[in-house]
Amino acid sequence: MAHRPAFRLVPAAEGVHLVRGPAVNWTLIAEGGALTLVDGGYPAYADTVEESIRALGRRPGDVAGVLITHGHVDHIGSLARFAERHGVPVFAGAAEVPHVRREFLQQATPGTVLRNAWRPRVPPWALHLVAAGALRDCRVAGVRPLPTEGPLDLPGRPVPVPTPGHTTGHLCYHLPERGALVTGDALVTGHPLTGFTGPQILPSMFHHDRAAALAALEALATTTAEVLLPGHGPLWRGGPADAVARAREAAARVW
Numbered sequence: 149m150a151h152r153p154a155f156r157l158v159p160a161a162e163g164v165h166l167v168r169g170p171a172v173n174w175t176l177i178a179e180g181g182a183l184t185l186v187d188g189g190y191p192a193y194a195d196t197v198e199e200s201i202r203a204l205g206r207r208p209g210d211v212a213g214v215l216i217t218h219g220h221v222d223h224i225g226s227l228a229r230f231a232e233r234h235g236v237p238v239f240a241g242a243a244e245v246p247h248v249r250r251e252f253l254q255q256a257t258p259g260t261v262l263r264n265a266w267r268p269r270v271p272p273w274a275l276h277l278v279a280a281g282a283l284r285d286c287r288v289a290g291v292r293p294l295p296t297e298g299p300l301d302l303p304g305r306p307v308p309v310p311t312p313g314h315t316t317g318h319l320c321y322h323l324p325e326r327g328a329l330v331t332g333d334a335l336v337t338g339h340p341l342t343g344f345t346g347p348q349i350l351p352s353m354f355h356h357d358r359a360a361a362l363a364a365l366e367a368l369a370t371t372t373a374e375v376l377l378p379g380h381g382p383l384w385r386g387g388p389a390d391a392v393a394r395a396r397e398a399a400a401r402v403w
């Protein structure tokens with residue numbers, strides 16, 4: 149049996165935890181006995197996601213709904229199995245639904261990764277992602293579109309924030325009652341391929357439209373929160389406007 153990836157639960161705000169997997173994060177939002185799960189790691193992280201829920205004293209069946217930030221394999225890989233096993237509905241932005249169903253793909257191809265393999269940080273990262281199941285079919289056929297206006301009727305009452313660019317239908321999720329903002333891959337604080345921490349955008353090969361991804365940061369800058377929960381990298385304690393200013397500045401350092 150494959151080695152089970154490790155994880156770390158990082159308390160972010162009242163009832164909100166960032167779960168740090170080996171190469172990608174997911175988020176758990178509790179309200180009473182119920183949970184919202186945002187994203188779910190690579191296919192090989194499926195048991196780890198369930199374990200992270202049990203580590204909070206809850207069961208996977210306590211998840212009332214799963215929210216997807218975007219349809220990349222490192223964020224949706226475990227979710228088809230999770231939804232089927234536990235009968236939990238999975239939601240994404242209307243523009244992201246066909247991507248999650250793999251009617252098209254806006255993701256770095258193995259060829260793109262190979263062309264960047266001369267960069268010293270790429271080969272070890274690529275080995276991890278292959279072991280984590282990145283080449284497996286990860287579509288979530290039953291994904292449902294979210295309403296365009298929040299707050300959503302799910303634990304934590306998340307408000308979707310459209311942030312197109314990384315993918316066309318990318319959503320962040322604002323938790324105004326908790327002072328938290330789940331930023332997915334619209335704004336991250338670290339990645340094995342950039343080699344530095346702090347608010348930043350991902351390397352170009354990961355974005356469907358890098359210019360749009362930079363422009364979409366404006367939607368975050370005008371959001372009120374004290375803590376950011378990114379798709380990659382550590383928790384960020386600070387306001388979104390400051391984080392966005394830093395990410396824009398750091399963009400010059402990211403290939």
Ligand SMILES: [Zn+2]
Nearest residue numbers: 220222333379
């Ligand atoms: Zn990602």
